[in-house]
Every structure is written in structure tokens, then in C-alpha cells.
Amino acid sequence: MNILIFIVLKSVCSRAMASKTPVGFIGLGNMGNPMAKNLVKHGYPVIAYDVFPEACKEFQDLGAQVTDSPADVAERADRIITMLPSSPNTIDVYTGANGILKKVKKGSLLIDSSTIDPAVSKELAKAVEKMGAVFMDAPVSGGIGAARAGNLTFMVGGVEQEFDAAKELLTCMGSNVIYCGEVGTxxxxxxxxxxxxxxxxxxxxxxxxxxxxxGLDPKLLAKILNMSSGRCWSSDTYNPVPGVMEGVPSANNYQGGFGATLMAKDLGLAQISATNTKTPVPLGSQAHQIYRMMCAKGYALKDFSAVFQFLREEETL
Amino acid sequence: MNILIFIVLKSVCSRAMASKTPVGFIGLGNMGNPMAKNLVKHGYPVIAYDVFPEACKEFQDLGAQVTDSPADVAERADRIITMLPSSPNTIDVYTGANGILKKVKKGSLLIDSSTIDPAVSKELAKAVEKMGAVFMDAPVSGGIGAARAGNLTFMVGGVEQEFDAAKELLTCMGSNVIYCGEVGTxxxxxxxxxxxxxxxxxxxxxxxxxxxxxGLDPKLLAKILNMSSGRCWSSDTYNPVPGVMEGVPSANNYQGGFGATLMAKDLGLAQISATNTKTPVPLGSQAHQIYRMMCAKGYALKDFSAVFQFLREEETL
Amino acid sequence: MNILIFIVLKSVCSRAMASKTPVGFIGLGNMGNPMAKNLVKHGYPVIAYDVFPEACKEFQDLGAQVTDSPADVAERADRIITMLPSSPNTIDVYTGANGILKKVKKGSLLIDSSTIDPAVSKELAKAVEKMGAVFMDAPVSGGIGAARAGNLTFMVGGVEQEFDAAKELLTCMGSNVIYCGEVGTxxxxxxxxxxxxxxxxxxxxxxxxxxxxxGLDPKLLAKILNMSSGRCWSSDTYNPVPGVMEGVPSANNYQGGFGATLMAKDLGLAQISATNTKTPVPLGSQAHQIYRMMCAKGYALKDFSAVFQFLREEETL
Amino acid sequence: MNILIFIVLKSVCSRAMASKTPVGFIGLGNMGNPMAKNLVKHGYPVIAYDVFPEACKEFQDLGAQVTDSPADVAERADRIITMLPSSPNTIDVYTGANGILKKVKKGSLLIDSSTIDPAVSKELAKAVEKMGAVFMDAPVSGGIGAARAGNLTFMVGGVEQEFDAAKELLTCMGSNVIYCGEVGTxxxxxxxxxxxxxxxxxxxxxxxxxxxxxGLDPKLLAKILNMSSGRCWSSDTYNPVPGVMEGVPSANNYQGGFGATLMAKDLGLAQISATNTKTPVPLGSQAHQIYRMMCAKGYALKDFSAVFQFLREEETL
Structure with missing residues (x-):
């Protein structure tokens, strides 16, 4: 972006800011922090809350209003984005003693970008609807880097008529906003x-x-797989074998990327959804167990492609 | 191909035929039949053998010499291609009472396109080498359609200096001939x-x-997977869900394609290789068992993508 | 038991009946029905409720009071046993609009014999405790036959001081009452x-x-396993192979016994508990998937030992 | 055994020795050594061979004849027991350049106590039969301790008429000799x-x-399982949790017992047999993979009950 365009954009943003109504943001962790900053960059006055006060401080400096509880956020903003680590946290932020629902205004749009059990999303949607407000689930794909760069992918579930309103906000944080269907999808x-x-x-x-x-050379094998029916994103874009590709976690001792413990969490959600819907997922279930064993054997913080390392080591006999 | 080019090609082939030395072909089944025909089309005099005499008849009409045993083939041709259904058949064709090795000539090139245990390929290579001849393994990827069209992929293992000689023949039957390394690779x-x-x-x-x-629409879900990290050949080229793609077995009641029983066979070979090399393959092993259960439940002859159907059916309660 | 003792016992029961305070029983299905009858036989006045009124009728004839809701039961009895098919039903019976907690008396003893997620038991225990009452989980082992015969096994979790009070009631329905530890155990x-x-x-x-x-004879193989380290209850008491034992479901086309769908349900609970506690259960997880596949393939109502039949059938090729 | 009885036994043995014909023993490793010694103790002149000459030395001191090859053993003894670590070793000892079959006498009885692929046993039996001799497979259950004490269990496959002859020898080394059926069983x-x-x-x-x-106490849980349908040899005789039982490997840091690497080997044989007979073994296959992963993670030499330790460790997050 050259400087001229930057100035123009900035002035556009400044102008826009004047007319934009505030957006609440709850959950300013590794992902929520850069996401909320992108809202600020796009000129939205942000009403912030995090259970750890220090997480909010940075936003105070950026001009955001910091509040004492999710209920306070709901009192001051009628569009709120939540980004939380697990189902119980999310339930608490919405339905807890100082939760959003205590003070949510009629007609508010509540967008949850946490990755949680879709059955919980549906429960929350019902509770929100009872208050006359609208709930959408909008989990993201893409890590911290994508959150910073503003090119996350959002997968959105909820009433279709509200999708455009949600998209307006989500576009500030992601390059891809996909409507998936009813709440939970x-x-x-x-x-x-x-x-x-x-x-x-x-x-x-x-x-x-x-x-x-x-006896195969790893690079050659990857090339063969990638031109054959074994081809997949893990073989052609994120190969787990050191030396096959550059710029991926396997080239950097499995640092960075998407941690095994996060993958284990998402597989746990898949397992719960499959159990609830009585869907057989024999390999999904086994994958869950393998990441669970990896976490128990010291791989929790390594990138999930470290499963190659977990399986590879030589027997001592 | 228009007629003119066809005539020119045919005359080229005829000319070539005059100077070409014969090629033996053993195993004229579903795959071997069209492969051998492509050799004939490219002007190679073929010396044919199959354990079922009727499989040879068609080749007699095409001008091929039909013989009584693999040994007879070895007596008349110093380049031989074998295409057999399993390890034991292959061992028998090479080392049996009337096997190739009984009469193989020094310097002969023996190319095995069967899909078998790589450890067996290595054993055969040793036995062939003792007779002063050369063995290469060259299994194919691609089904009957690709065999007919002459665009199979060959994955070739063996001494590198002999690769060009093998490639000359394999190019008549495949569009892709890849050198993979030593015998068995x-x-x-x-x-x-x-x-x-x-x-x-x-x-x-x-x-x-x-x-x-x-609650997701299957086409939409496929689209999302294919633009995300779940993308793979099975999701974007051969989707197993009826209605998502056209021209694939799932669009045709899982007829045609690559049968579950053949996939179970290849997974059995993978399992044996993994056991022999003490390599953990937890999902490969489970995939083997799932195709085994499918075969036991009436899916043996359906395309391997019918695993969707196997897993999908509703519980009766 | 000879007749004399029986008469003596009967008179003891009659005397006891006069002084016994009523016991509530909620959930009069396949298991609850014979359990409640055993309470009646032991002289307890029963206050009954079931969501299906017809399930109560039989108890009316036996002299039990039938009520309109769990709350009504709680109003009239300070000891209540619940026997319900799943976690959501149980939550509803305790915390619903007409649930037990609406009218539970201080000091009441609430015993839940449903098989549910232990995390739900803990939640219910907290809610019950807030009302000044006591909650214990006491799921059973043993099927309808054992329920009728009054020789179920109860596994009881809760405050240890209350165990004797619970045991007094549970002994009427079971021959084995085991204290396991805190609520949920x-x-x-x-x-x-x-x-x-x-x-x-x-x-x-x-x-x-x-x-x-x-090539082994099934009876001989079972005998060898049962005298070796492969011995287990499934091999020596409930062998799944027809012809090996008498009086088990495998001798009766897998009818009766413990249905595959019930096993799938319990394995789903195990899976949820394992996911919540991050415990690797690779075989438990796979067992869950196998019963799930069986249910999807028409085995839902057969005894769970029918897995032998599911795995056994011959390939068609 | 008191001294008197010992002396009597010894004199019985000495007398018996005079009339007993020699027995060949090939493979004097951890298991073969004490087994062969028990033959000596029972008065059989032993003709010994091992690929490592030092393994034979001890037997020379005991009065056994030591030979240079399996063929030599076959020349001097018409009853031979083989105890070898794997299928390839066994094939070599029987059919190799200096193998038993080079000099086996008509009517000889060859008993293989190695644990190998039953398909290999059948192949060997055919080759032995061609030479006019008899082959039986007789693998053992029980470890080094049982081998020393002479109370192994032998599971014997082969022609039934020869079973008594085999039993005469095997009874010297084991307390349990079971006829299982045809060769390989x-x-x-x-x-x-x-x-x-x-x-x-x-x-x-x-x-x-x-x-x-x-939240359950391990001892209590073991007790509950052992009185319920979860009971098995691993729970009631060889419990894998430290502190639950005494005198088992889990009480001794998983030392001694049956190593994970040996279990992985046997599961590999089961896998190969299942693949060859197209038998679905979903849990057997997964068990194989788990022991394979354990071996890759440093558990190769620990007792196979160390799988508890492998699965147990806490996640670091």
C-alpha cells in the first residue's frame, strides 16, 4: 500500500469512526486481541472486557472503553463479539451472574467466534432469542498470524437475514466470511x-x-503423493516431515503453528457432537486419542504436525 | 484422434514393429489385457501367457504368440512384463516349476507391475539377479479406464541404469513413469x-x-472443506457423498471405480510392510479393518468411496 | 428359604410396614417397574410418578400413591429414588418447571439410579445441596432379570455418612450395595x-x-482361553460364539441380554468423561465406534455379544 | 522337594537315561536353555545346537553332545525340539543349507516350540512330510520362570496319532500339554x-x-471390576496399576514379566494371520499399534502392563 492510499484510507476511517456505533468485544486473548485491534483500525469504537484486567489495558490506550463485566458491555453496545477458550467460559459470559443476558438490549446482535460445541451454540441462541436479541456462531479458521493480518476465515451460523449485519463487522477481521446455515452450523x-x-x-x-x-526419499515420496490420489493439504501445503518443505512448522522443530493441545480440544468437540448425533467417526475418534496420547507424552505445545515425530522414533530393540 | 493421424501412426507402428524385439506379457486379466494391447499398438511383438487359456485367445487374433508357461515366455523374449493379482501368484510365475526363472536368458529385463509386498519384490529381485537378469517392480496407479487409455502411472523400483530401458516399454502403457529408487520402492x-x-x-x-x-448442506460443506485445511483428493475430486459431484462412483450408486475388496488388499500389504518394519500406522491399520468389515457386510464389490454409505445409515432406535 | 422362616419374615415385614415412611419413586420403565415393586414388597409405601401415566396404573393397584409431577413426589416423600433413561431426562426431573427441587424438603435423601454422565451427577448434587437436601448417585449393574429378583448391584457415590440410609432402601432391590466415594463415583x-x-x-x-x-474348534479355543491369560467374563461367562455355552444370548440368536444400543449409550458416557478429563482411551473409543456402526447396521436391539456376528460374516468375494 | 525324594527321583532318572534315545534341541536362548535342561533332568540324552556356540557350552558340561548344525542334530536324533525367535530363523533351521531337512531320518518327530506365523508352520509341515517325517507346532505359554520350573503350557498342533509321542517329551518341560488340532492350530x-x-x-x-x-480409589475400582462383568486376568491377576497388587510387574516398576516388544511381536503375528484369512480384528489391530508406539517411545523392555504408565501421564497444559 503506498502512502497516498494510506492517507486516503485513514481519512476514510476517521470519517467513518464518527458515524459508527460502538461494538462490544469480550475475550482479548491471543486471538481476540488482534481481532479487536482490527475493529479499532476500521474505525469502530470498541467496548472491551476480559476476565484478566491487564488484557484490557492496551485497549484503553487505543481509546477503547473498558468495562467491568459482560453485562456492562451489553448495556453500552448492541453489537458484541465474543472470543473465548471453551464452552463453559462462553456459557458463563452469556448466562452467568454478570453475563451479557443480564442487560442485553432488544435487537442486539451477539456474534460468538469461540470454537465450542454446536449444541451449546444452539442453547445460547435460544436463550438470546428469548431476550429479543440475535445470536450467531462464527468460529474462525486461521491462527494468530491470520488474526493480525485480518485475513481469518469466518464460518457463520444463524438467521440468514442477519448475515449481512454480521458480515459488516467480520469483514474487518477476516478475508473470508461464509454463511453456513442455521445456528450451530x-x-x-x-x-x-x-x-x-x-x-x-x-x-x-x-x-x-x-x-x-x-527406502523412499521423503521429498520424492511427497511429490508422488501430491500428484496422486493421496494428495491432501497436509501433504502438499503443510508437510510434517522435516526437510520436505520450507516455511512450515516441521522445518522449525514444530514450533509455532497449531498446537497439539488445541487440536485435541477440537477433536474432543467433534467427538461430543458425534456422540450426541450417534454418528460413527472411527478415524476421527482414533485421531482424538492419538493427540490425547501426544499431549500426555510431552507434545502438547508442539505444532500438530509433530505427530510425525511422535510416530517416527526408532524402537530401542 | 482423427483418421489421418491414426493412419500415419499405424504406419509408424508397422515400421517400428519390424525392428522391435518381442516383449513377453504374463497375466492378461482386467488390467493386463488393455496394457498388453497398448504394447501391440505400439508395434511390439507380444509373447503372451495367462493361466486361463481363453484370456490369450484375443491376443492370438492380434498376432501375438501364445505360449504354454512363463518358462516358455522367458525362452522367447528377453523383456517380460508380469501383471498378477497377488504375491503368491507372482512368486509362482517367477520361481514355480514352469516359472520364468527356469529359462530366463542372461541380461533379460523382467518388469513386475503386480501390486505385491515390497519384501517379495526384493526376494524375487535377488533370485533374478542370481540368473544374471534384471528385475524391476513397477506397480501402477489408475484403473481399467487408464489402462485402456494408456495413461497409467508407473512407480518404478530397481537399478537406476536400467530405468530407461524399462521406461521405453512402460511409456507405451502409461503417461507417467516415475523412478522411485532401489527394488521394492x-x-x-x-x-x-x-x-x-x-x-x-x-x-x-x-x-x-x-x-x-x-445440519450442514453437503455441497456447501464440501466447498468449505475444499477451500480449507481439510481439502484432499477424496473431498475435491472423488467426493463420496451422492449429489455433491458428478461423474464419480458416488453419483452412480458406487458402481465402477476401485472396489472395497481391492482397497482391503492394498491395506493388507501396507499392514504387512508396517509390521515387518515395525512402523506404527494406527490410522492405516484402522482403515484396513474398516474395509475388512465392509467386505464382510456386503460392500466388497462397491467402490471404496461407499464407506460413506457404510457409516451413514440411521440407527433403528 | 423354608416356609417357617418365610412366615416369620412376612410378619416382620408387615410390622415394619406400619412404621415405614413413604419412599418416592420416579421413572417406572423396564428397570424402575420391578425395582419399585421390590420396595412395595419390603413394606415401603411408594409415592410414584412416571411421565407416561399408564406406567403408574399398576402401582395404583398395588396401593401406591400416584402423583402428577416430580415436585408432587418431593412434597410427599423425603426419600426419593429416580431411575431415568438419560442425562437430559434426569436434569429435567430434578431442575425442571415441575421438578423435584421445586418442593424438596430439607434433609431429604435423593438417590439417582439412572446411568448418566458423572459430571451431571455432580451438578445435580450441588443444586440439591443448596436446597438443604442430600443427593447420591447409585447406578445399577444387572438387567431386568436381576431387577425382578432383587439382586442388582448398586454402585453408590455421595457423602459417606448418608450411605447407611441409602443402603437401607437399596438393599430391598439389590444384593450388592457398594460405596464408591464422593458424588459421581x-x-x-x-x-x-x-x-x-x-x-x-x-x-x-x-x-x-x-x-x-x-482351524480351531470354538469350544476348545474357549477352554484354552479360559485357562490362560486371555480369560475374561466375556469368554468364560457370556461367550459370544453360538454353541460354546448354554443359557447366554449367543445361544438364543442374541435375543435378550444387554442391547447394543444400551452399550453404545454407556460407551458414549465413558467417551464424554474421558474427553472432559483428557484421559486417553484408545480402545474404549474404538469400542464405542464399533457399537455405533453395529447400531447403524441393524444390530441395535440385539445383545451386545452379537459383535461376534457383526465381525464374522464371510466376504462375498 | 525334600532330599530323600530328590535322591529317589535322581536314581529313577539315571535308570531311565540308560534306556532313553537321544533328543535334539535347537535354540538354547532364554527359553530354550531351561527347557533343554529339564529334558536332561528327565534323563534324556540331548543333542544340542545353537547359532551362538557359547550357548552350547553349558550343555557340554551337562553331558550333552554339541553339534555344528541343525543337519548334524537331525543325523543323530530322531526326535528334535526347536525353540527359535522368529519365522525366518525357524525357516532357516529347517530348510536352510545346513538345515534339519538336509539329513532328517524317515519317521523322525520334529516339534517346533517357536512362536511363529501358523501359515509358516503349515509350510514347514508339508516340507517335513515330503521327507517322510512328522512336524508338530507346540508354542508355549508362560515365561522364563515357568520354563525353569517345568510348568509351561504347550499348545500342540499336528496329526493326532503323534500327539502321545510329543506329549512324552513336552511333559518334561510343561505341566499342561493341550492338543489343539491340525498343524498350525x-x-x-x-x-x-x-x-x-x-x-x-x-x-x-x-x-x-x-x-x-x-475420583475412584484404584484398589476399590479393581475390586468392583473383579466382581463385575469387567473382570479379566489383567484386572484380577496381573493388575497394571502400581499399588493394587503385589508380586506383579506393576509393583516393581514394570520390570520382569513379558516385554512390550514381545507382545508387539505376537500381535504382529496375529495381524498377519488376520490379514491372510481376511478376518476383521479392529481392537487387535489397534492393540498392535499401541504396543508399536510404546516401543517407539522407550517402553520396549518394560513389561506389557506398562501400557498403564504410557497412557497415564498428565498433560503439561
Whole structure:
């Protein structure tokens, strides 16, 4: 972006800011922090809350209003985005003693970008609807880098008429905003994708490991898979074998990326959804267990592609 | 191909035929038949053998010499291609009472395109080498259609200096001939690819099934997976859910394609190789069991993408 | 028991009846019905409720008071037993609009014999405690036959001081009443047992099936396993192979017994508990998926030992 | 045994020795050594061979004849026992350049106590039969301790008329000699038992681990399982949780016992047999993979009950 355009944009933003109504943001952690900053950059006055007060301080300096509880946010803003680590946290922020629902205004738009059980999203939607407000689930794909760059993907579930209103805000934080269907389908899309991702990552690790032990060169094997029916994102874009690709966690001792513990969490959600809907997911279930075992064996903080390393080590006999 | 080019080609072939030395072909089944025909089309005099005499008849009409045993083929041709259904058949054709090795000439080139245990390929290579001849494994990827069209992929293992000689013949039958390394690595590449294929196919079936039960539209879910990290050949090229894609077995009641029983066979080979090399393949192993259960439940002859159907059916309660 | 003792006992019961305070019983289904009858037989005046009024009628004839809601039961009895099919039903009976907690008296003893998620038991215990009452979980082992005969096993979780009071009632319905620890541990013991049961049943089915295909006589194989380290309840008491034992479901086309769909439910609870506590359960998880697939393939109502039949059928090729 | 009886026994043995014909013994490793010694103790002149000459030395001191090859053994003894670590070793000892079959006498009885693929046993039996001799497979259950004490269990496959002749020798080394059926069924019985053992051991470890995390006391949980349908040899005789039982490997940091690497080997044989007979073994297959992963993570030499430790460790997050 050259400077001229930047100035023009900035003035556009400043002008826009004057007319924009505030947006609440609850949950300013690793992901929520850069997401909320992108809202500020796009000129939205932000009403912030986080359970850890220090997480809010930075936003105070950016001109955001900091509040004492989710209820306070709901009192001051009629559009709120929540970004929380788990189902229980999310339930608490919405329905707790100082939760959003205590003071939510009629007609408010509440967008939850946390990754949680879709059944919980549906429960929350019902509770929100009773208060005359609207709930949408909008979990994200893409990590901290994408959150900073503003090119997350949002998978959105909820009443279709409200999608445009949600999209207006989400576009400030993501480059891809997909409408998935009724409430809960945003979560559903995300956990289905991540379950398939985990399965094909472990499958890629197994196939590469087996091929190497049978005498194949890893780069050559990756090339063959990628031009054949074994091709997948884990083999052609994020190969788990050190030395095959550059710029991926396997090239950097499995640092950065998407931690095994986060993958285990998403697979746990997939498992719960599958159990509730009586859907057989034999490999998804096994993938969950493998990431669980990895977490128990010291791989919790490594990128999820470290499953190659977990499976590879030589027997001592 | 228009007629003119066809005539020119034909005359080229005729000319070539005059100078070409014969090629033996053993195993004229579903795959071997069209492969051998492509050799004939390219002007190679073919010396044919199959355990079922009727399989040879067609080749007699095409001008091929038909023989009584693999040994007879070895007596009359110093380049031989074998295409057989399993390890024991292949061992028998090479080392049996009337096997190739009984009369193989020094310097002969023996190319095995069967899909078998790479450890067996290595054993055969040793036995062939003792007779002063050369063995290469060259299993194929692609089904009967690709065999007819002459655009199979060959994955070739063996001494590198002999690769060009092998390639000359294999190019008549395939559009892609890849050198993989020492003897056995052709098999290794194929079974690693097919193991990963089975895993990602089952994973795709699970993810699509779970998503549908959670309220997602199948076409939309496929689109989301294909633009995300869940993308794989099974989701974007061969989707197992009826109605998502056209021209794939799932659009045709899972007829045609690559049968579940063949996939179970290849996964059995992967399992044996993994056991022999002490390589953990938890999902590959589970995929093997799932195709085994499918075969036991009436899916043996359906395309392997029918795993979606196997997992989908509703509980009766 | 000879007649004299019986008469003496009967008169003891009659005397006792006069002085016994009423016991509430909520959930008069397949299991609850014979359990409540055993309370009546032991002289307890029963205050009954079931969501299906016809389920209560029989109890009216037996002299029980029938009420209109769980709240009504709580108004009239300070000891209540609940026996319900799932977590949501149980939550509703306790915390719903006409639930027990609406009218529970201080000091009441509430015993839940449903098999549910132990985390739900803990939540209910907290809610009950807030009302000044006591909650214990006491799921049962043993089927309808044991319920009728009054020899169920109860696994009881809750405050230890209250165990004797609970045991007084449970002894009328079961021959074995085991104190397991704090609230939720009754459920925990049950789901751990049933998870191990499912695993060893499937394992027995696999081992028997493999042995038979390798040429062993099933009775001989069962005998060898039962005198060796493969011995388990599924091999020596409930063998899944027809013809090996008499008086078990495998001798009766897998009718009766413990249905596959019930096993799938318990394995789902084990899975949820394992996910919540981040415990790896690779075989428990796979057992869950196998019962899920069985239910999807028409085995929902057969005894869970029918997994032998599910795995056994011959391939068609 | 008091001294008097010992002297009497010794004199019986000495007398018997005079009339007993020699027995060959090939493979004097951890298991073969004490087994062969028990033959000596029972008065059989032993003709010994091992690929490591030092393994024979001890037997020379005991009065055994030591030979240079399996062929030499076959020349001097018409009853031979083989105890070798794997299928390839066994094939070599029978059919190699200096193998038994080079000099086996007509009517000889060859008993193989190695644990190998039953398909290999059948192949060897055919080759032996061609030479006019008899082959039986007789793998053992019980470890080094049982081998020393002479109370191994032998599972014997082969022609029934020869069973008594085999039993005469095997009774010197084992307290339990079971006839299983045709050749290969001894191996089949052993691998089926060990597959079920591995499954129920992992299941026990999972159930105990889950129960402990849900708040149950390990000893109490073991007691409950052992009086319920979860009962198995792994829970009641060889419990994998430290502190639950005494005198088992879990009480001794998983030292001694049956190593994970040996279990992985037997599960590999079960897997190969299942693949060859197209038998679905979903849990057996997963058990194999779990022991494979354990071996890759440093548990190769620990007792196989250490799977509890493998699964138990806490996540670092």
C-alpha cells in the first residue's frame, strides 16, 4: 500500500469512526486481541472486557472503553463479539451472574467466534432469542498470524437475514466470511474441517514414515503423493516431515503453528457432537486419542504436525 | 484422434514393429489385457501367457504368440512384463516349476507391475539377479479406464541404469513413469499412497456425515472443506457423498471405480510392510479393518468411496 | 428359604410396614417397574410418578400413591429414588418447571439410579445441596432379570455418612450395595466397568473368530482361553460364539441380554468423561465406534455379544 | 522337594537315561536353555545346537553332545525340539543349507516350540512330510520362570496319532500339554490368546486410568471390576496399576514379566494371520499399534502392563 492510499484510507476511517456505533468485544486473548485491534483500525469504537484486567489495558490506550463485566458491555453496545477458550467460559459470559443476558438490549446482535460445541451454540441462541436479541456462531479458521493480518476465515451460523449485519463487522477481521446455515452450523463446519485435517495429517505422517522405512526419499515420496490420489493439504501445503518443505512448522522443530493441545480440544468437540448425533467417526475418534496420547507424552505445545515425530522414533530393540 | 493421424501412426507402428524385439506379457486379466494391447499398438511383438487359456485367445487374433508357461515366455523374449493379482501368484510365475526363472536368458529385463509386498519384490529381485537378469517392480496407479487409455502411472523400483530401458516399454502403457529408487520402492510408493488415500477417504466420509447430521448442506460443506485445511483428493475430486459431484462412483450408486475388496488388499500389504518394519500406522491399520468389515457386510464389490454409505445409515432406535 | 422362616419374615415385614415412611419413586420403565415393586414388597409405601401415566396404573393397584409431577413426589416423600433413561431426562426431573427441587424438603435423601454422565451427577448434587437436601448417585449393574429378583448391584457415590440410609432402601432391590466415594463415583465405577466389558467382549469376539478361521474348534479355543491369560467374563461367562455355552444370548440368536444400543449409550458416557478429563482411551473409543456402526447396521436391539456376528460374516468375494 | 525324594527321583532318572534315545534341541536362548535342561533332568540324552556356540557350552558340561548344525542334530536324533525367535530363523533351521531337512531320518518327530506365523508352520509341515517325517507346532505359554520350573503350557498342533509321542517329551518341560488340532492350530491358539490378552490389558489400563481421574480409589475400582462383568486376568491377576497388587510387574516398576516388544511381536503375528484369512480384528489391530508406539517411545523392555504408565501421564497444559 503506498502512502497516498494510506492517507486516503485513514481519512476514510476517521470519517467513518464518527458515524459508527460502538461494538462490544469480550475475550482479548491471543486471538481476540488482534481481532479487536482490527475493529479499532476500521474505525469502530470498541467496548472491551476480559476476565484478566491487564488484557484490557492496551485497549484503553487505543481509546477503547473498558468495562467491568459482560453485562456492562451489553448495556453500552448492541453489537458484541465474543472470543473465548471453551464452552463453559462462553456459557458463563452469556448466562452467568454478570453475563451479557443480564442487560442485553432488544435487537442486539451477539456474534460468538469461540470454537465450542454446536449444541451449546444452539442453547445460547435460544436463550438470546428469548431476550429479543440475535445470536450467531462464527468460529474462525486461521491462527494468530491470520488474526493480525485480518485475513481469518469466518464460518457463520444463524438467521440468514442477519448475515449481512454480521458480515459488516467480520469483514474487518477476516478475508473470508461464509454463511453456513442455521445456528450451530458455523461450529459444525469448523469441527468437521478440523477433524478431517487431523485425520489426514496423521495419515500423511504414517504414509511418509512407512515410505521412508521402506527406502523412499521423503521429498520424492511427497511429490508422488501430491500428484496422486493421496494428495491432501497436509501433504502438499503443510508437510510434517522435516526437510520436505520450507516455511512450515516441521522445518522449525514444530514450533509455532497449531498446537497439539488445541487440536485435541477440537477433536474432543467433534467427538461430543458425534456422540450426541450417534454418528460413527472411527478415524476421527482414533485421531482424538492419538493427540490425547501426544499431549500426555510431552507434545502438547508442539505444532500438530509433530505427530510425525511422535510416530517416527526408532524402537530401542 | 482423427483418421489421418491414426493412419500415419499405424504406419509408424508397422515400421517400428519390424525392428522391435518381442516383449513377453504374463497375466492378461482386467488390467493386463488393455496394457498388453497398448504394447501391440505400439508395434511390439507380444509373447503372451495367462493361466486361463481363453484370456490369450484375443491376443492370438492380434498376432501375438501364445505360449504354454512363463518358462516358455522367458525362452522367447528377453523383456517380460508380469501383471498378477497377488504375491503368491507372482512368486509362482517367477520361481514355480514352469516359472520364468527356469529359462530366463542372461541380461533379460523382467518388469513386475503386480501390486505385491515390497519384501517379495526384493526376494524375487535377488533370485533374478542370481540368473544374471534384471528385475524391476513397477506397480501402477489408475484403473481399467487408464489402462485402456494408456495413461497409467508407473512407480518404478530397481537399478537406476536400467530405468530407461524399462521406461521405453512402460511409456507405451502409461503417461507417467516415475523412478522411485532401489527394488521394492515402486511397491512402497504405491502402498503408501493407497494407505493415505484410504485414510483420507474414510475421514472425508466421516466429516461429511457428521456435518450433514449437524445440519450442514453437503455441497456447501464440501466447498468449505475444499477451500480449507481439510481439502484432499477424496473431498475435491472423488467426493463420496451422492449429489455433491458428478461423474464419480458416488453419483452412480458406487458402481465402477476401485472396489472395497481391492482397497482391503492394498491395506493388507501396507499392514504387512508396517509390521515387518515395525512402523506404527494406527490410522492405516484402522482403515484396513474398516474395509475388512465392509467386505464382510456386503460392500466388497462397491467402490471404496461407499464407506460413506457404510457409516451413514440411521440407527433403528 | 423354608416356609417357617418365610412366615416369620412376612410378619416382620408387615410390622415394619406400619412404621415405614413413604419412599418416592420416579421413572417406572423396564428397570424402575420391578425395582419399585421390590420396595412395595419390603413394606415401603411408594409415592410414584412416571411421565407416561399408564406406567403408574399398576402401582395404583398395588396401593401406591400416584402423583402428577416430580415436585408432587418431593412434597410427599423425603426419600426419593429416580431411575431415568438419560442425562437430559434426569436434569429435567430434578431442575425442571415441575421438578423435584421445586418442593424438596430439607434433609431429604435423593438417590439417582439412572446411568448418566458423572459430571451431571455432580451438578445435580450441588443444586440439591443448596436446597438443604442430600443427593447420591447409585447406578445399577444387572438387567431386568436381576431387577425382578432383587439382586442388582448398586454402585453408590455421595457423602459417606448418608450411605447407611441409602443402603437401607437399596438393599430391598439389590444384593450388592457398594460405596464408591464422593458424588459421581458410582457413575464412574459403572462406566469404567462397562467400557472394559465392551472392550473385552469385542476382543473375545475377534479372538474366537480369528481362531475359528485358523482351524480351531470354538469350544476348545474357549477352554484354552479360559485357562490362560486371555480369560475374561466375556469368554468364560457370556461367550459370544453360538454353541460354546448354554443359557447366554449367543445361544438364543442374541435375543435378550444387554442391547447394543444400551452399550453404545454407556460407551458414549465413558467417551464424554474421558474427553472432559483428557484421559486417553484408545480402545474404549474404538469400542464405542464399533457399537455405533453395529447400531447403524441393524444390530441395535440385539445383545451386545452379537459383535461376534457383526465381525464374522464371510466376504462375498 | 525334600532330599530323600530328590535322591529317589535322581536314581529313577539315571535308570531311565540308560534306556532313553537321544533328543535334539535347537535354540538354547532364554527359553530354550531351561527347557533343554529339564529334558536332561528327565534323563534324556540331548543333542544340542545353537547359532551362538557359547550357548552350547553349558550343555557340554551337562553331558550333552554339541553339534555344528541343525543337519548334524537331525543325523543323530530322531526326535528334535526347536525353540527359535522368529519365522525366518525357524525357516532357516529347517530348510536352510545346513538345515534339519538336509539329513532328517524317515519317521523322525520334529516339534517346533517357536512362536511363529501358523501359515509358516503349515509350510514347514508339508516340507517335513515330503521327507517322510512328522512336524508338530507346540508354542508355549508362560515365561522364563515357568520354563525353569517345568510348568509351561504347550499348545500342540499336528496329526493326532503323534500327539502321545510329543506329549512324552513336552511333559518334561510343561505341566499342561493341550492338543489343539491340525498343524498350525497350536500357533493359532497362542496368538488368539495373546491378542485377547493385549486387548484386555490395554482395556484394564484405560478403565483404571479413567476411574482414577474420575475420583475412584484404584484398589476399590479393581475390586468392583473383579466382581463385575469387567473382570479379566489383567484386572484380577496381573493388575497394571502400581499399588493394587503385589508380586506383579506393576509393583516393581514394570520390570520382569513379558516385554512390550514381545507382545508387539505376537500381535504382529496375529495381524498377519488376520490379514491372510481376511478376518476383521479392529481392537487387535489397534492393540498392535499401541504396543508399536510404546516401543517407539522407550517402553520396549518394560513389561506389557506398562501400557498403564504410557497412557497415564498428565498433560503439561
Amino acid at each position: 458455523g461450529q459444525a463446519a469448523k469441527i468437521c474441517n478440523n477433524m478431517l485435517l487431523a485425520i489426514s495429517m496423521i495419515g500423511t505422517a504414517e504414509a511418509m514414515n512407512l515410505g521412508i522405512r521402506l | 515402486g511397491q512402497a510408493a504405491k502402498i503408501c499412497n493407497n494407505m493415505l488415500l484410504a485414510i483420507s477417504m474414510i475421514g472425508t466420509a466421516e466429516a461429511m456425515n457428521l456435518g450433514i447430521r449437524l | 458410582g457413575q464412574a465405577a459403572k462406566i469404567c466397568n462397562n467400557m472394559l466389558l465392551a472392550i473385552s467382549m469385542i476382543g473375545t469376539a475377534e479372538a474366537m473368530n480369528l481362531g475359528i478361521r485358523l | 497350536g500357533q493359532a491358539a497362542k496368538i488368539c490368546n495373546n491378542m485377547l490378552l493385549a486387548i484386555s490389558m490395554i482395556g484394564t489400563a484405560e478403565a483404571m486410568n479413567l476411574g482414577i481421574r474420575l
